[in-house]
Amino acid sequence: MESRQQRLIITPLVLLLLASLFFAAAGAHDDATPGLHPVILLPGYSCSQLDARLTDDYEPPTPACGVRKQGRGWFRLWENYTALQVDPALLPCFHDQLRLGYDRAAGDYRNAPGVETHVVSFGTTRSFRFDDPALKNGCMQRLAEALEGVGYKEGSNLFGAPYDFRYAPAAPGVAARSFAGFRASLKRLVERASETNGDKPVILVSHSFGAFYATQFIDRSPLPWRTRYLKHFVMLCAGGSGSPGIMQVLASTMGSSTPTRLAMFGDRSFESTLSTFPSPEVYGDTHLVVTRAKNYTAENIPEFLAAVGFSDEEVERYRRRAMPLTLSFKAPIVPMTSINGVGVPTVDKIVYWDGNFTEKPQVVNGDGDGAINLKTVQALEKLVGDDPDQRYFKSVLVPNTTHSGMISDDSALRIVVGEILEANLATSG
Ligand SMILES: *[C@@H]1O[C@H](CO)[C@@H](O)[C@H](O)[C@H]1NC(C)=O
Numbered sequence: 001m002e003s004r005q006q007r008l009i010i011t012p013l014v015l016l017l018l019a020s021l022f023f024a025a026a027g028a029h030d031d032a033t034p035g036l037h038p039v040i041l042l043p044g045y046s047c048s049q050l051d052a053r054l055t056d057d058y059e060p061p062t063p064a065c066g067v068r069k070q071g072r073g074w075f076r077l078w079e080n081y082t083a084l085q086v087d088p089a090l091l092p093c094f095h096d097q098l099r100l101g102y103d104r105a106a107g108d109y110r111n112a113p114g115v116e117t118h119v120v121s122f123g124t125t126r127s128f129r130f131d132d133p134a135l136k137n138g139c140m141q142r143l144a145e146a147l148e149g150v151g152y153k154e155g156s157n158l159f160g161a162p163y164d165f166r167y168a169p170a171a172p173g174v175a176a177r178s179f180a181g182f183r184a185s186l187k188r189l190v191e192r193a194s195e196t197n198g199d200k201p202v203i204l205v206s207h208s209f210g211a212f213y214a215t216q217f218i219d220r221s222p223l224p225w226r227t228r229y230l231k232h233f234v235m236l237c238a239g240g241s242g243s244p245g246i247m248q249v250l251a252s253t254m255g256s257s258t259p260t261r262l263a264m265f266g267d268r269s270f271e272s273t274l275s276t277f278p279s280p281e282v283y284g285d286t287h288l289v290v291t292r293a294k295n296y297t298a299e300n301i302p303e304f305l306a307a308v309g310f311s312d313e314e315v316e317r318y319r320r321r322a323m324p325l326t327l328s329f330k331a332p333i334v335p336m337t338s339i340n341g342v343g344v345p346t347v348d349k350i351v352y353w354d355g356n357f358t359e360k361p362q363v364v365n366g367d368g369d370g371a372i373n374l375k376t377v378q379a380l381e382k383l384v385g386d387d388p389d390q391r392y393f394k395s396v397l398v399p400n401t402t403h404s405g406m407i408s409d410d411s412a413l414r415i416v417v418g419e420i421l422e423a424n425l426a427t428s429g
């Protein structure tokens with residue numbers, strides 16, 4: 001069992017080895033280097049751009065939000081950095097057009113009435129190229145460029161799978177139209193990428209929240225299909241469950257009224273907002289949120305949601321759609337490399353001693369990458385160790401590397417690209 005599971009702490013020697021791999025592969029090519037397995041990138045939360053158009057059914061919250069665009073075709077809804085910079089008066093419009101509703105009859109989340117959306121440039125990494133400096137480094141643009149530096153070529157053997165991050169995968173058997181559409185598109189993309197690359201199976205690479213989409217996609221693909229089409233899964237900055245930091249984020253949005261650009265990242269109407277909670281399997285009875293009157297463990301997420309202002313109906317949706325996936329999480333059965341940053345203070349516990357969640361909490365930090373704590377990474381390693389079906393798993397911990405640094409710092413990118421090249425060579429089985 002130990003032999004098929006490896007854990008690698010990056011040391012100077014390993015760095016040197018990876019660097020030589022990196023430079024050996026980096027010739028000056030205009031064409032895609034033959035022999036490489038195609039790579040498909042799944043970006044993190046908020047890292048896919050969305051276009052929208054408004055129909056006559058759209059009821060703008062203020063006249064300025066609708067009139068100008070109704071019937072005018074597609075425009076950039078996320079992230080329209082230029083408009084948000086130039087005209088803060090547009091903030092409420094973007095906020096209103098981004099929000100989701102819940103359609104009781106369909107039993108599923110939906111766009112606001114009169115708002116049609118689609119992700120920009122599915123199949124390519126163009127959607128990851130943002131003007132906004134915050135998203136430029138936090139998303140996968142620099143990783144795509146680093147891969148191009150070692151012989152990958154956009155559209156030939158390098159592809160992107162953006163997704164509508166407002167939605168989320170839901171428990172099997174529950175309606176989730178957005179995720180179902182994404183699965184069908186990604187399946188076609190994987191097949192096409194393989195078939196146009198000499199039938200080589202594909203390497204999927206996810207960052208952060210993209211792991212949720214990737215693992216659910218892999219889990220729901222039949223094993224023979226996976227064997228034929230998936231070479232390897234490289235998962236960056238995600239462990240075996242969500243991290244406690246999300247609870248602080250949710251508490252901080254309690255009772256907020258005027259939309260800020262920041263609030264749009266995790267609007268309470270988004271399905272995905274309820275999708276990355278810590279799992280009881282990982283955190284057991286650890287107190288994650290501490291107050292004088294009550295302590296919340298990962299078992300108490302429903303009570304916590306109620307305490308920070310979610311309605312009974314929303315809590316019930318969490319139980320039905322999101323919680324089963326958190327509880328049943330396993331590493332997907334596919335050869336896999338998990339890469340995580342450590343050495344950065346990361347929220348382990350949040351203290352609202354007076355039970356006032358709108359106050360600034362006292363935060364107890366542990367180890368991690370600033371967003372994903374080490375505990376959930378170790379839980380993933382253990383899950384895999386206990387799973388006799390997992391044929392190949394390697395965990396890499398990169399010191400002093402933040403959540404976004406993993407895909408923007410040169411030193412971390414060298415390691416990530418090195419691991420992707422190694423996955424090219426690794427024989428599965
Ligand atoms: C961003 O929004 C502004 C204002 O609504 C609009 O004029 C512009 O076309 C949008 N940008 C893109 C790229 O669609």
Ligand SMILES: *[C@@H]1O[C@H](CO)[C@@H](O)[C@H](O)[C@H]1NC(C)=O
Pocket residue numbers: 287290291292293294295
């Ligand atoms: C919650 O836990 C803290 C220590 O983490 C403890 O001091 C406090 O009494 C606990 N509160 C309750 C209601 O159990």
Ligand SMILES: *[C@@H]1O[C@H](CO)[C@@H](O)[C@H](O)[C@H]1NC(C)=O
Pocket residue numbers: 356357358359360
């Ligand atoms: C909670 O804290 C906020 C911010 O410090 C304060 O405005 C509010 O009055 C407090 N609420 C209660 C019930 O103490």
Ligand SMILES: *[C@@H]1O[C@H](CO)[C@@H](O)[C@H](O)[C@H]1NC(C)=O
Pocket residue numbers: 343399400
């Ligand atoms: C991490 O950063 C700290 C502070 O900058 C430094 O002292 C330490 O040597 C670094 N560790 C590694 C492994 O790079």
